[in-house]
Amino acid sequence: MIKLFRNFKKRKTDTKNANVEFDNTLRDLYNDFFSRINTKKWEKFVDKSTVDFGLEGTSGKLLDFLLDNHNLPYEVWILLDKHFKWSTESEKLSRAFSKTFIQFVLSNINKKYRLRYDLFKENINGSYDDFIELYYKACSELENKNLYMCEKSILKAEEIFPEHPDLIILEGRYYSQINDIEKSLEKLSYVISLDNEDLEAHLYRAHVYMRRSAGCSWRQLSWRRGFYRHHSVTVFKAKQLEYGKSKLQNPGSH
Structure with missing residues (x-):
């Protein structure tokens, strides 16, 4: 016992x-x-x-x-x-x-949340978790058209790690929403200059090129990010779209 x-x-x-x-x-x-x-x-x-x-x-x-x-x-x-x-x-x-x-x-x-963790670096100016929370808060505010709060979250995230490509892409999306098309293209093009195979940056920049050439608002565009992803658009096709739209915009430059 x-x-x-x-x-x-x-x-x-x-x-x-x-x-x-x-x-x-x-x-x-x-x-x-x-x-x-x-x-x-x-x-x-x-x-x-x-x-x-x-x-x-x-x-x-x-x-x-x-x-x-x-x-x-x-x-x-x-x-x-x-x-x-x-x-x-x-x-x-x-x-x-x-x-x-x-x-x-x-x-x-199901990959609804798309922040690329592998692009973080060591010795950032703050907490990784704080950055992640701010990034997703900014994404949520952008989706809900709360642009003031979106900008606030982006600025706070920038204080921690301004070089993260996904944050810069988010900035590009924000600038497009406030109709600053050239600033949006600048941000997205910068990410592409760092990595020419960045699909997210190419897709968003293709949207912005199309919007600029069509002269309409973001919400009026019938081609949406989800449409591209659903049909498995490749970086190559995104580049083709960008090339075609920029050629329409500047017909004598190609």
């Missing part, structure tokens, strides 16, 4: 130690930003955790953590979904977590 009690107590202690190790390892992984965006480190963590807690146990513990710590790149969300099948278990998960949170998880898996 004493032996059984000791074995039970040992198992209880082992479980407690495993939980503490899980929490500490996960916290350390997340708090080190460049470890956080490293899929190999997440793969190693998940493999170890599923041995200790099983797939369902690890899934629940991870989701609990992600409620308050959710700034992860798309590649990590996809890796986690590959292991835990969150995208196919959403109805079941919504009974354990809020539907809003599960929808947020699915949105990340």
Whole structure:
């Protein structure tokens, strides 16, 4: 009887130690930003955790953590979904977590949020998480046509890391919304000068070229970003569109 009690107590202690190790390892992984965006480190963590807690146990513990710590790149969300099948278990998960949170998880898996974490550099002037929150706040304000608040968030994000290409693209979109077409083209062209294969910058610049040549407002354009993405427009096609529109604008320059 004493032996059984000791074995039970040992198992209880082992479980407690495993939980503490899980929490500490996960916290350390997340708090080190460049470890956080490293899929190999997440793969190693998940493999170890599923041995200790099983797939369902690890899934629940991870989701609990992600409620308050959710700034992860798309590649990590996809890796986690590959292991835990969150995208196919959403109805079941919504009974354990809020539907809003599960929808947020699915949105990340479906790449609604497109900030490229791999373009961050070390030693930025502030917190990576503050920048990420400001970036997405600016995106939301832009979508809701709240241009004043969008500009405020962009300016605050610029104080932290003004060189991030996605922030500069967002600035280009903002300038287009306030009808400063030339400033919009300047921002988008700058990103393309850094990386000629940047699809996002090419697509947005194609929109702006079309708007300038058509002389209409952004909302009047029938070609939208979603249309391009839905039809898998490549960088090459975006360049073709830009070339054609700039040629219409300046017929003697080509």
